[in-house]
Amino acid sequence: MSQSRQQELARLFRSFLAPESVIDAPTSLAAYECDGLSAYRQTPLLVVLAETIEQVQQVVRLCNERGVPIVNRGAGTSLSGGALPHEDGIVLSLAKMNRIHKIDLLSRTAVVEPGVRNLAISDAAYPLGLYYAPDPSSQIACTIGGNVAENAGGVHCLKYGLTLHNVLGVKLVTATGELLSIDQQSMQSQGFDLLALVIGSEGMFGVVVEATLKLLPIPECARVVMGVFDSVENAGDSVTGIIAGGIIPAGVEMMDNLAIRAAEDFVHAGYPVEAEAIIICELDGTAEEVESQISRVESVMKSAGATETRIARDEAERLLFWSGRKAAFPAVGRLSPDYYCIDGTIPRKALGTVLAEIRRLSEQYELRIANVFHAGDGNLHPLILYDANNPGELEKTEQLGSKILQLCIEQGGTITGEHGVGVEKLGEMCIQFSDQERNQFHAIRQAFDPNCIFNPGKAIPTLARCGEHNAMHVHDGKLPFPEIERF
Numbered sequence: 279m280s281q282s283r284q285q286e287l288a289r290l291f292r293s294f295l296a297p298e299s300v301i302d303a304p305t306s307l308a309a310y311e312c313d314g315l316s317a318y319r320q321t322p323l324l325v326v327l328a329e330t331i332e333q334v335q336q337v338v339r340l341c342n343e344r345g346v347p348i349v350n351r352g353a354g355t356s357l358s359g360g361a362l363p364h365e366d367g368i369v370l371s372l373a374k375m376n377r378i379h380k381i382d383l384l385s386r387t388a389v390v391e392p393g394v395r396n397l398a399i400s401d402a403a404y405p406l407g408l409y410y411a412p413d414p415s416s417q418i419a420c421t422i423g424g425n426v427a428e429n430a431g432g433v434h435c436l437k438y439g440l441t442l443h444n445v446l447g448v449k450l451v452t453a454t455g456e457l458l459s460i461d462q463q464s465m466q467s468q469g470f471d472l473l474a475l476v477i478g479s480e481g482m483f484g485v486v487v488e489a490t491l492k493l494l495p496i497p498e499c500a501r502v503v504m505g506v507f508d509s510v511e512n513a514g515d516s517v518t519g520i521i522a523g524g525i526i527p528a529g530v531e532m533m534d535n536l537a538i539r540a541a542e543d544f545v546h547a548g549y550p551v552e553a554e555a556i557i558i559c560e561l562d563g564t565a566e567e568v569e570s571q572i573s574r575v576e577s578v579m580k581s582a583g584a585t586e587t588r589i590a591r592d593e594a595e596r597l598l599f600w601s602g603r604k605a606a607f608p609a610v611g612r613l614s615p616d617y618y619c620i621d622g623t624i625p626r627k628a629l630g631t632v633l634a635e636i637r638r639l640s641e642q643y644e645l646r647i648a649n650v651f652h653a654g655d656g657n658l659h660p661l662i663l664y665d666a667n668n669p670g671e672l673e674k675t676e677q678l679g680s681k682i683l684q685l686c687i688e689q690g691g692t693i694t695g696e697h698g699v700g701v702e703k704l705g706e707m708c709i710q711f712s713d714q715e716r717n718q719f720h721a722i723r724q725a726f727d728p729n730c731i732f733n734p735g736k737a738i739p740t741l742a743r744c745g746e747h748n749a750m751h752v753h754d755g756k757l758p759f760p761e762i763e764r765f
Contacts, residue, residue: 396417622683
């Protein structure tokens with residue numbers, strides 16, 4: 279689009295938005311060039327910041343009438359390029375829509391705008407003895423709108439579910455600017471489950487402008503058991519044993535030696551830095567059931583080869599144990615100029631096998647990998663360490679990442695557990711899903727957005743792109759729209 283087109287759109291947006299809510303200065307647009315996946319960047323035509331539902335509707339109608347692509351954006355913490363701008367489109371920032379409208383003790387629900395931070399909800403509900411269960415590692419910064427777009431999880435998703443299981447309704451602005459209320463709160467809801475389609479749709483179906491969330495009572499008791507292992511495979515097998523024993527912990531997380539050392543240096547959580555792996559297992563409920571489960575979990579860990587088990591002595595130490603896990607991603611960032619975060623999911627029974635193969639691939643590609651992930655539900659987050667300043671190293675890293683995702687598919691898993699497809703995993707979508715399945719995905723998308731103005735070029739590759747021998751695979755250094763520049 280020409281500069282005159284940019285100026286025309288800016289004038290139209292400023293007719294109903296505050297002047298400072300329309301960003302067109304090149305230096306200011308640079309702040310929106312990428313999300314947490316920083317390997318790719320693209321400057322948008324404009325950024326607009328809406329504060330009300332009515333303003334969102336006006337923005338969408340204007341863009342739909344003129345065929346202007348829209349990329350919705352929350353905090354920009356996404357890790358698959360899902361919020362990557364389009365050269366000829368706008369970024370619709372929802373950061374100013376950050377109000378909590380209502381917290382209802384009787385129904386145990388919260389009604390919030392999309393720009394509300396994940397952690398802010400639990401902070402607001404705490405005086406009522408309630409909290410919001412999904413807790414991504416980025417919860418201090420990530421927003422509910424982004425959580426809905428990616429179906430975010432967190433360390434407690436094993437027992438309490440992903441975003442999908444904790445959202446009761448949304449208000450969605452459609453491509454024509456209409457406001458659609460999707461409410462599944464009633465057990466007797468009729469019709470198709472549109473809510474399940476919207477959650478995890480990566481912003482391609484519309485703009486979520488409000489969400490009704492399920493809140494849970496804060497558990498009476500929560501304790502953490504840490505298992506220390508001299509083998510990554512044994513640690514993985516212990517997770518399978520815990521679940522097979524009929525215990526459903528609030529969360530089960532795993533870190534390998536590289537991640538342990540990074541986190542310990544960063545937050546001093548008291549981790550055993552000589553261990554090959556640790557398992558952090560949280561049990562919650564009544565004091566009696568927690569005490570009973572602790573002994574059973576310790577027994578399973580020791581049977582699986584744990585060299586030591588540690589129980590958090592009090593609430594402060596429990597939070598300390600978790601602080602290392604929560605800070606693992608930024609901590610690993612201190613080990614290398616760059617790292618590439620994978621987000622594949624596998625059946626729990628395959629943990630040991632897959633971890634052994636990841637180690638072999640690491641040696642083959644001569645790239646270090648730090649493993650830190652949601653072991654309880656098999657959601658892997660291998661972090662591949664590399665230096666983008668070395669010629670060819672990013673490309674080699676992407677190839678390794680693709681091998682790991684293909685390994686997940688081979689083991690009966692999937693290419694994403696919570697980070698989404700975005701632009702990063704378009705190639706692997708061609709491997710996991712057939713032509714017929716991808717056709718159906720496109721048909722569903724077009725039922726919501728006939729002109730495909732919402733987040734074009736993301737999540738679902740076209741049949742032509744898959745047919746060109748994966749020529750548009752991100753791991754081959756190419757993107758779904760070639761005008762995007764890579765760092």
